[in-house]
Amino acid sequence: MDVDDVEWVCEERIYIPRGNPDVVIVSLYPDDIRDPVVESLSRLVLGSSSSISIPTPWDADNTQFLVPYNSCDGLVCLYHHTESGFVVNPTTRWYRPLPLCKLQQLMFDLGRSFYDLHYVVPSLGFGKDKITGTYKPVWLYNSSEIGRDNATTCEVFDFSTNSWRYVSPASPYRIFGCPDPVYVDGSLHWFTECEEEEPKILSFDLHTEAFQVVCKAPFANVDDLDIAICDLDNRLCVSEKKWPNQVIWSFNSANKTWHKMCSIDLATTSQWFGRCTHVLLPLALFDGKKKLLFYCRERREALVELDLQTNTYDVVFHDFSIGDPVCYFQSLISIS
DSSP states (O other), rough: OOOGGGGTTTTTEEEEOSSSEEEEEEEEEEEEEEOOOOOOEEEEETOOOOOOEEEOOOOGGOOOOOSSSSEEEEEEEEOSSSSOEEETTTTTOOOOEEOOOOHHHHHHHHHGGGGGGGGOOOOEEEEEETTTTTTEEEEEEEEEGGGGGSSSEEEEEEEETTTTEEESSSSEEEEEOOOEEEEEETEEEEEOOOSSSSSEEEETTTOOEEEEEEESSSSOOGGGGGGEESSSSSSSEEEEEEEEEEEEEEETTTTTTTEEEEEHHHHHHHHHHHHOOOOHHHHHHEEEEEEEEESSSSTEEEEEEEEEETEEEEEEEESSSSOEEEEEEEEEEHOO
């Protein structure tokens, strides 16, 4: 997809993407080499056999950046546990650095001793206030392991002050650390931590900056490695891996119900991914919502599609590494 395929509205920074998304690949490197050379960013057009490297000023640092599950208006947020991150537009190569938040600073100060806390560091969330158009990176993390009395702590980055600030009150519910938060329709969403009951879907409205429980998940008694939240066609979806299948449910926000969208045959996908211990991660619907794109974070070597009409599978892209892929639509947006 090219910028020409984007419908721009007036002269505001509002656009309506059309066609299939592209894929930005973050931190591409071979897993079987010690101290590998990291390719920070590359672009993949669905249907092509190779990705195109996107040069960045931080390539020489050889840092293995992480990335939130979703892009937002063509912008991608890169982060690291103990180093400054960036918000990047892969199309224009515009970028803006992100300083460390309080949690990252704690990890930096404690060094290796931080991991003695047996703390599962959650993923960064990234989204947009639909009312004001303000973009917001968000850290939500459990607090008791780091000596705080409240259940969670929330930090939001303010681009106008170039600093992180606390949101109070934060979520009264602890969250699962492994599943990434996902941005859908003006809010970020997480799974709440649970033992025997269904995990809840926790929502953070990026305009009001208030937390609320939206609903219960359509499954119970789960391990956090077996579940994922995702955005498919701007709709909140969840998925559970339960051998030999992985089911994906779509949420109807009007009547607060889930319906089964599709099921991935794990026996079939094992030819590319093996028998993964982690849930496969759905990325996007494409080709007129007829196909589902997904990959395995454990064996990051292939992007696979499921044809929802014929129930057949095919490899969209295969390489020695696909890093952390994120779908995005090209735009000219930057953040002042």
